[in-house]
Amino acid sequence: MKKLTVTALLTALFVLALTAVAMAAETEVQVAGLKVFYGIVIAAGFGIALAAVGTGLAQGMAIKGAVEGTARNPEASGKITVTMIIGLAMIESLCIYALVVALILLYAYPMSGPIQKLVGM
């Protein structure tokens, strides 16, 4: 197990070193442009992950409440279900906003044209 960890660490270091060599060969402007792309990818990934954490917790709580309510009073299950679905859709839309923002960053970021020109892609 320990050997595996060491190997993984060494591989990561090697890849990082290679990137550093590749970066040094480029001009400073291109490096700055590439950094923006790294930032965009990291922001999109972490943004959607954070949104998913919150949405998952909130939806779990909502479903817990609905299930408990139905267990106590099975006759009200119809109304509880409708209310739960509305609530779930409202909660889910928060995660969907994060998804839309991530998609905008990845595919339709307004500054990506100039940056691509800068980097020379």
Next chain:
Amino acid sequence: MEHPLLFLSLLFESIGLGSFAHHYPHVLYSWLVVLLFIIVGRLAGRNVSFIPGKLQNLFEAVIDAIESFQVDMMGEEGRRYFPLIATIGLYVFVCNVLGLVPGLLSPTANINTTLSVALVTFFATHYVGIKYHGVKYVKHFMGSFLPLAPLMLPIEIISHLSRVLSLTLRLFGNIMGEDLVLAILLALAGKFFAPLPMMFLAIFTSFVQAFVFSLLAMLYIAGSIHEAH
């Protein structure tokens, strides 16, 4: 993103409208849905009989389910707005499901289509409000305590505008995300039917999103029918 093979675009290309078809495929497919509704509606409503046939039976079941649910949610006054709500619900549902058929795409995976439906809901809400209350409809925006009205007015206006935004983005994001997942799974392991389990989930999501959209439209219209608190 390059679109896969879309048969309507190819059809339009062959009659010389290729540039339109390639720039606005979602418009073409929403026309297809509208056409489908007109044809099926004519077929179902052509010879209505006391003992229903197959098609009439299906439509009676669907329409009756929607109507009884709507009357449950909105009260007896809501029956007048049944055509609007049912049209929105069925249109959005068929638009969502259309993307699962190979060679077709969901019109709702484009933000313009969902915005158009959300704007119809928005204007219908305020039309109903003005029709029921006249000038007193302003009271809906004033809050319950009159001296606080200058504070409540901007908040209420923003909340009404944000309804359009949330309706639009929720539907668009869901359907677009679902289509993206299907496309990625197809590209990764399409040979082994990897998108298939996701497609079952997509049918469920499509139904839930159409349900939620029409449900929110119902609630908004019911909110402007009721007296201001």
